[in-house]
Amino acid sequence: MSKTSRTSITIPSTAKKGSIIEIRAIAQHDMESGFRYTESGKLIPRDIIHIFTCSYNNVEIFKADFFSGIGANPLIIFTTIATETGTLEFKWVGDDGYEAINQARITVS
Secondary structure, three states: OOOOOOEEEEOOOEEOOOOEEEEEEEEOOOOEOOOOEOOOOOEOOOEOEEEEEEEEOOEEEEEEEOOOOOOOOOEEEEEEEOOOOEEEEEEEEEHHHOEEEEEEEEEEO
16 A cells, blocks of 8 residues: 555635636655665555545546656646535545545635
8 A cells, every 4th residue: 555645735724606717736745756765776666646536516527647657745636517406525545555545625606
């Protein structure tokens, strides 16, 4: 099992129906590309987050695939339209069984 990480989400708590909202999501994860070696010459295994998804009331609205070039602690910024009050669920999946999930609520008027 990969190391645990801390996630953070920033979204507005309220929005007008039809307005564009900005969403920021970050996972603290050191990432290891799989291309580096230890001082003794042993290859350090790859350990990256490779999929991030965001669902709004159980409908996927954003997905990103990451590869070995992704940096540590990836910050993802995207927008969506506030359609209804509900829950946004954020999920990060990576190597070695890594998975992190976070949720945030938004009230739409």
